[in-house]
Amino acid sequence: MVSLLTFNMAYFLAQFPKLMAVIPYTLYIICVSALICLSLGTLIAAVRIARVPVLAHFCEVWLSFIRSMPFILELYLTYFCLPVVLRLAGVNTTGWPLTVYVFVSIAFHYSPMISEVIRPAYYAVDRGQHEAAMVFGLSAYKRIRRIIAPQALPIALPGLVNQLIDMIKDTSLMFLIGVIDLMGKAGLIINSNYGRGKLEVYVAVAVLYWAFVIVLEFLMHYLERRNLRSLSREG
Secondary structure (H helix, E strand, C coil): CCHHHCCCHHHHHHHHHHHHCCHHHHHHHHHHHHHHHHHHHHHHHHHHHHCCCCHHHHHHHHHHHHHCCCHHHHHHHHHHHHHHHHHHCCCCCCCCCHHHHHHHHHHHHHHHHHHHHHHHHHHHCCHHHHHHHHHCCCCHHHHHHHHHHHHHHHHHHHHHHHHHHHHHHHHCCHHHHCCCCHHHHHHHHHHHCCCCCHHHHHHHHHHHHHHHHHHHHHHHHHHHHHHHHHHHHHC
C-alpha cells in the first residue's frame, strides 16, 4: 500500500510539458463554448423577459429538464442520439468532428442556466432607468446597450463566472467520447506507461485546472474593481 502512494516529484514535473501541448485546444473548447452559451443564454433570457408566447414556456421546460440531468448523460445522449435524429432528417453526420457534439451538449446544458443569471440581473436594474430611457426616445437596443447592460452586467458577473467555472470542469468529461483534451491526454500518458504514475499525472491535471479557475477569478475581481472605480468617478 505504501508503494502505491509513493509520489515521484520528478515524474510529476515531467508531465507538464506533455499536458501543456493540449492546453491551446482545451482553451479553444472552453472559449468557444462560453461564447455560444453566453449568446444563447442572452437570447433565452430575452425570450423569457418578453414572455414570448410558447417560446417562453418551452425555455422554462428546457431549464427544468437540464436542472435534473447530469451533464455526462447529456453528453452521451448528444453523441449517440443526435446523429440518429439528424440522419432521419436527411443530414449526414459522417466525418463531423467530435467537438461538434461537445459544443452542442454544453450549449444545451448551460445556455438556460446562463439565462437564469442574466434575467434576475436585468430585473435588478431600477425600473425608473427603463422609463427614463424611453422618455428620451431611445430604441430598445440602445436602452439595453447604453442604460441596462452597464448596470446589469456587474450584478450578473459573479453568477456568470460561476457558470463558466462549472463549464470548465464539465469539459473535462469530453475525453469520454474520444476528445483529446487535458483529461484525454492524461489517459494517453497513463496508458503509455502501462498504468504507472497515475497519481502524478492526475495531480498535474488538477493543478492545471486549478490554474484556469484562479486566472478566471482574478479576471472577475479585476472587472469588479474596474467597475467600482468607474462608479466612484461618476459619483
